[in-house]
Amino acid sequence: MKEYEVYSSLKVPKNSKIIVRLDGRAFHKLSSDLELEKPYDETFYNVIVKVCEDLFREFSPVFLYTFSDEISLLLENIPFEGRIEKINSIMASFTSSSFVMNYDATFKKPPAFDSRIIPINDEDILKYFKWRQDESWRNCVNSYGISYLKTKYSNNEANDKIKGMKLNEIHELLFQNGINLNDVETYKKRGIGIYRKDKKVEGFNKKENKNQISYRSYVYTDWELPIFSEDFFKNIGAIK
Ligand SMILES: Nc1nc2c(ncn2[C@@H]2O[C@H](COP(=O)(O)OP(=O)(O)O)[C@@H](O)[C@H]2O)c(=O)[nH]1
Ligand SMILES: [Mg+2]
Secondary structure, eight states: OOOOOTTTOOOOOTOEEEEEEEEETTTHHHHHHOOOOOSSOEEEEEEEEHHHHHHHHOOSSOOOOOOOOEEEEESSSGGGGGBBBHHHHHHHHHHHHHHHHHSSSSSSOOOOEEEEEEEEEEEHHHHHHHHHHHHHHHHHHHHHHHHHHHHSSOHHHHHHHHHOOOHHHHHHHHTTTOOOOSSHHHHHHHHHEEEEEEEEEEEEEEETEEEEEEEEEEEEEEOOOOOOOOOHHHHHHSOO
């Protein structure tokens, strides 16, 4: 019967880095079930970050990026011998379990995440994360925009209005009404990243009888990300 498992040998390209992107399934519904704060719910964000830290510890990506209900991991060491079915199913179920374990909430339905794999060249890594970070910014402007419009109009009218507006028009409308997105927390605009950083450790070398400085890396959760640039990815060792 083994021969019926026709997808089990499907693998990612050899010697390629990959990005795995996870996305919460129907989290629009989950956010209304849990009555999440709009536009940004602090508890939800703290849980997603705990999930990301679990993923980071388990799969050691070079870089992890999250905003809203999505998480991207850049992987250099490919798990499960590159087997697509394994990577997608285990990453998605691990993420869903971690989400439930970290959330002190009663769910109406079991939360789930989908997972997809994107093989990627070094030249496209910046392009990919810039694309997601732009989406984070669009999401920020839209979320604040719709929240504001719903204080003035019915839900349907607010939804119709925002559909016809450009990003800078929403930005301007908010500004005219005393909401300056420049003052909003960085993570809401640019997302959150996790990567390894070096820590300076001062020790004493007994053999040589002298003080010694060494560096140890640790996992760092960055709530104050810069706008992504080539330098950023070089500094964290994601590209050469
Ligand atoms: N209220 C609230 N909702 C959020 C927050 N973060 C994410 N969401 C919800 O999650 C959804 C994620 O978008 P998307 O993946 O496109 O929609 P999905 O298909 O319903 O999961 C958003 O539309 C929001 O409804 C938050 O901080 N507060
Ligand atoms: Mg989703």
